[in-house]
């Protein structure tokens with residue numbers, strides 16, 4: 001266990017230096033929050049990220065490995081060694097990479113450091129979708145119809161379960177993630193083959209053949225609830241976001257609040273999320289993801305980390321979610337109470353990706369010119385500048401364009417303006433595609449579900 005530094009002894013804080021175990025826009029975002037809190041920062045990078053601007057603005061930095069993520073950002077030993085060498089007292093995992101890896105969270109704590117996230121036990125429960133569903137049902141969170149137990153091997157029992165749920169059903173891997181390891185079954189004749197295929201896939205991809213089954217919802221929206229909890233039993237929810245605009249299960253545009261959700265419908269769901277957090281001893285920030293169909297919410301999973309789309313909730317609630325997350329890890333009492341949470345206006349986020357706007361193939365290269373939009377209600381979270389080299393090794397997200405305005409229509413207009421004012425040369429980006437989307441009438445009216453974007457893209461290709 002490292003000795004507490006002079007600073008932590010003097011201030012009584014649990015740590016004074018945070019190692020940010022991530023890259024890109026979120027590394028820059030976390031660094032800003034740490035500085036505001038008077039914390040020192042350590043940036044880590046792979047060979048490919050040596051020139052990233054946030055490397056120079058950290059108090060110290062270490063290159064921890066080659067460009068390939070498996071040998072750098074996904075290497076727990078290298079990250080822990082970097083923390084030891086730089087005297088960091090806490091590790092912020094960001095999103096992706098090791099952020100939802102219970103073994104990593106455990107290793108960080110065992111090394112005597114603070115993991116800026118929930119306890120490893122909470123990550124483990126939520127990483128097993130059956131355990132997660134069981135915990136949610138126990139806390140009164142509404143779930144998709146279907147048992148909270150693994151599918152048995154016996155064919156007759158499986159048939160009975162599917163019949164009781166009612167077709168179509170979806171077979172999902174307990175250890176699944178990233179939109180993989182699930183299969184829709186439209187009718188009884190397809191059931192056994194679908195189970196055999198998904199089981200084999202689950203065994204190979206997730207190391208566990210455990211499956212479960214639930215009702216397949218045909219036209220849901222994706223709505224999620226942001227929570228923040230401290231170590232003292234306090235927890236609040238910060239309203240909701242709609243992330244239905246997805247391509248291949250990847251979110252492209254997010255907004256807060258979700259349109260047309262009556263307060264009396266969402267209120268009990270938010271309170272149940274908070275109760276679930278208390279029951280599993282959750283700490284820090286997290287997101288409950290739901291499918292929403294015909295006025296009802298159905299829990300699908302909890303993300304036990306900061307999310308890419310957290311800024312839309314920051315814009316509407318006025319709460320700095322990263323700051324709150326770090327303070328929770330410091331053991332501080334939550335500054336907020338549920339009555340103090342108010343959400344105003346409307347916010348959109350567009351994910352600006354380095355990719356071809358038609359084929360969506362990643363586009364690597366040097367950014368030769370960059371102009372970013374400015375003005376009231378416009379925020380850009382990014383790590384790029386002119387001369388930045390977009391590497392082919394990682395996710396193609398290069399910036400997040402976020403707007404806030406009093407109404408949804410005004411926020412849409414502001415996003416159109418912000419997109420028009422964003423000029424990135426040298427690489428291809430999805431900006432033309434986003435501009436077209438923000439001119440779509442059905443999107444403007446909020447007549448969308450999780451399949452809308454894929455269908456819209458198909459129609460565009462034909463036209």
Ligand code: ADP
Pocket residue numbers: 144170176177178179180214215216217218220222249289291300301450
């Ligand atoms: P992952 O962890 O792989 O992201 P999720 O359980 O969050 O898996 O599901 C990913 C996506 O699959 C959802 O956003 C939704 O589009 C679809 N999906 C999952 N469960 C259902 C369901 N019961 N009915 C309809 N669609 C579903």
